[in-house]
Amino acid sequence: MELRCSIRHVVDGDLPFVALPPGSSVANCLKGHPTLWMPRDIARVCLLYVVSYHVMNPDGEVCHSLHEPPPASHNRIALSLLTPFPDDDGSPRYPASSTIDRTSSSATATGDIPRTASISHLSQEAAKVKIIREAIRAEDKRLRARYFFLREEWQDTIGTVIYLTAALSWAAISYSWYCGLIATPVTIVGNALAISLLHEMEHDLIHDLYFKRVKWVQNAMFAFIWVIKSNANPWWRRYYHLRHHQYAGQVVDVEERLIGLGLPWYSWKRILVTFTPAATLLIANDIAKDDPEFSKKVLVRYNAPVIAFSTVAMVLHLLYYLGVGEALVSVGIFPPAFYAFLLRVVLPFVVVYNGTVNLPNVLRQSCLVIISTYCHYYGDIPERDVFFQTQVLNHPVLWPFQLFCFNFGATHIIHHFVTRQPFYLRQLTAFKVTPILLEQGCRHNDLGNHFRANRWGKEMRAMTLERRHFWVVCVTYVWLDMMDGVIYVNFEGDGIAELRPSRT
Secondary structure (H helix, E strand, C coil): CCCECCCCEEEECCCCCCCCCCCCCHHHHHHHCHHHCCCCCHHHEEEECCCECCCECCCCCECCCCCCCCCCCCCEEEECCCCCEECCCCCEECCCCCCCCCCCCCCCCCCCCCCCCCCCCHHHHHHHHHHHHHHHHHHHHHHHHHCHHHCHHHHHHHHHHHHHHHHHHHHHHHHHHHCCCCCHHHHHHHHHHHHHHHHHHHHHHHCCCCCCCCHHHHHHHHHHHHHHHCCCCHHHHHHHHHHHHHCCCCCCCHHHHCCCCCCCCCCHHHHHHHHCHHHHHHHHHHHHHHCCCCCHHHHHHHHHHHHHHHHHHHHHHHHHHCCHHHHHHHCCCCCHHHHHHHHHHHHHHHHHHHHHHHHHHHHHHHHHHHHHHHHECCCCCCCCCHHHCECECCCHHHHHHHHCCCCHHHHHHHHHHCCCCCHHHHHHHHHHHHHHHHHCCCCECECCCHHHCCCCCCCCCCCCCCHHHHHHHHHHHHHHHHHCCEEEEECCCCCEEEECCCCC
16 A cells, blocks of 8 residues: 655755655754755755655656665655554554654554554643643742742732833833824834733733732723723633633634634735734634634624724824825815814824824734734644643744733743743743753744644645645745744644754
8 A cells, every 4th residue: 555645845956865764853864965955045946745655756656665765867856754664464653753742552662653543642741731830830939939029929019010110101101202202113112012011911810810809900900901902801801811721722712713823824814813903803703603602792892992993093094194084175075174173183182092002002912913823723732732732932033023922922831831820920930941841842933833824733735736835835945944943744644743944
């Protein structure tokens, strides 16, 4: 029986032949033969095809020996990324280099894995989850014991100081801009940073980490944050965020799906929702079909007061900037007196509101949405298995985005393992906990996540037979190569390999 995989890298020209022996590393193979991986030299990169596991000659004949180079006449070379060899009973045996360790009673140290193994293997991951949680709690306990102000009795005080600092910083920056003391770009960046702290406070308040028994204080904080963030109603969000922790990555994960999780990276819905929360209406119908409990009417009723106002303000400002108002007056649609009223009363307020609230939130929210959807997985992960819900995302190329969401991508995985921890303490525990996360096999800088529509193991959509995707493959791989990123490729459900473009 001919075994087939999903990916083949075909290169034109007289290049050295490389066959991937069982158990060897794809990364090492590529690093050892840099001429096979030169995405910057676009002319030498062809397409990615669905072909046999075995190396094939130009006539389509299979080279049965994977350990010997083909004849010199071969001018097309296929690199096998993951090669199964049948056992005596006919089932395929996979190399131990697969980045996913599957649990089975018949699995051995040599990497023998039955074909029917699933991705969940909860018994193995339960042990890893326990190790990670114990490490997080131990570091949390150590830090609280060493620094008195990190102790639980000081938590409300620290939260209040952070909240007031962020709110006063926003007010001071906004007033300075209004008085003409600082430029608009400085205002947008400064206010985006201040509002990002308020977002972290909102998240911790949702988890009752501050003023748990003083609800009026929580409500007052929520009210100010809702107006300044110009986004989801915090009281509405509380339910769906706590639900997110129960069903992260599933079709009922409303909070993440409303910001585009699970949609193709090129989807116009995902692009729009990255920049404006009003675009969540475009996704709401899809969620309602999958989750009977979700109501689009409730979504609109609870969130419209602020989001509708901010959206209208942005639209009015844009129309004025484009000169639409004057054009409407000139053709007699707008009465001159009404337009004069808009210019004298409405427009100044709109400009101030957009400069101090809306535009900073566009910057902050777009960065947060990119990072949040980048570090979560969706669709093909086990239900309620925290090990597969997120990844460690701390690649330098994403640092500008992380700046406006308080290093969310690098530390959010810690929050999924231990939720009862304030955001500032999570940042401190990350220094010692992150290496442990990586040791236990948590994914790290999976830069192909967006291109797989946030699937854990689905192959990149660009990896198809269709030639129109060739430029996407080239651009994506050049970027991954330059950034030394990682992609994960699924081989028809049989195994997942890690592919790191070489920079040698």
